[in-house]
Amino acid sequence: MKVICCGDSNTYGYDPRSYIGGRYSVESRWVDLLREKTGWQIENQGENGRMIPRFPLTVPEDTGLLVVMLGTNDLLQYGSPVQAAERMEKFLAGIALARQRLLLIAPPPLQLGEWVPSGLLVEASQELAARYRSVAARLGARFADAGEWKVALSYDGVHFTAQGHRTFAQGLYDQLEKEKLLCWKQE
Template sequence: MKTVMCYGDSNTFGYDPTNGMRYPRAIRWTGVLQKLLGENYLVISEGCNGRTTIYDDPLEGWKNGLDYLKPCLNSHKPLDWVVMMLGSNDLKTCFHASAEAIAKGASILVDTIQTFTAEKQGFVPKILLLSPPEIGPAISESPFRFAFDESAITRSKAFAPAFQKIAEAQKCYYLNVANVATASTWDSLHLTPEAHQSLAEAVAQKIRCIDAKESDEEEGKHEY
């Protein structure tokens, strides 16, 4: 059985923008991913509302994604996959962060995953870096407008090239979530059930294709 850890923020936690609660497991993209991948995979959901890449939230400092990463990796080892989607909360006005700076924060997490797992579990898991969905056009009317200004819209549109560059530099896999999922009209930030479904489908396809290719290559080595 292969173990897949999904490390992210409220969209991995499964925040429901219509009521501020949590979607049922069967709706969350991590829960859908488990169903799609089947019994040969174990999907671990590690989502936390408000989690950043490397920034300390001035009100809730415990949401720094770097601080929790090593304990999390160590708790769930051995890991075959780490799927990471962080960066949306880094767009908060208080951080004054560009898309490039946010991607740099994600690169620090990728490097931490690679070096820490090499030491603690003896091999590096495959890493799938997801560039977060774009901020919706009505963020100024969102319940979260106190934290995000309209510049977050433009900066989020620059996520895809910035994150792809990081993935290529650090030799991990990449998926542009904006191509498969959009933020809800409720708050311009969190995903709808339909977006959770489409995101899960895209991640599942990526994981299955990569693992199948790797399996075929291994079989080819033993052919005479």
């Protein structure tokens, strides 16, 4: 099955120990770990610093699943889960793909750290999952809350550790199995 993962630096696989935008190895990034576990053709469209786009994403017609995990950078810039959820709903509503082929993932909540100096940001990130769950329900899309997976974050309070990537990959795999998506075949 062809899968597209649209996200920010945690989808890209950014290694916070690298000051020049380096990535974790292929053996550590959640997208690559998921590819290995499923055998799916997975395209990583993660970009460092990506916020929720203002315009819809164009996806090929043969896309079996679009995984979207964005919103962390929106919170870091503006701090409002309400605004992030509104932008996410507009973004997803404009994507020409059957809704059951959309999986919206609420990112793990932020933690106090070098990039997260305020408890208000942590609280805002904790609120995002409930808002995204409502967005997914209104649109008829699938939803997962990565906050339930206990993903380890680095010293900055934002980025996954190498272990965090492995935990995230397993949490997503379990979610896909629970929703019976692992048996989907490319049409």
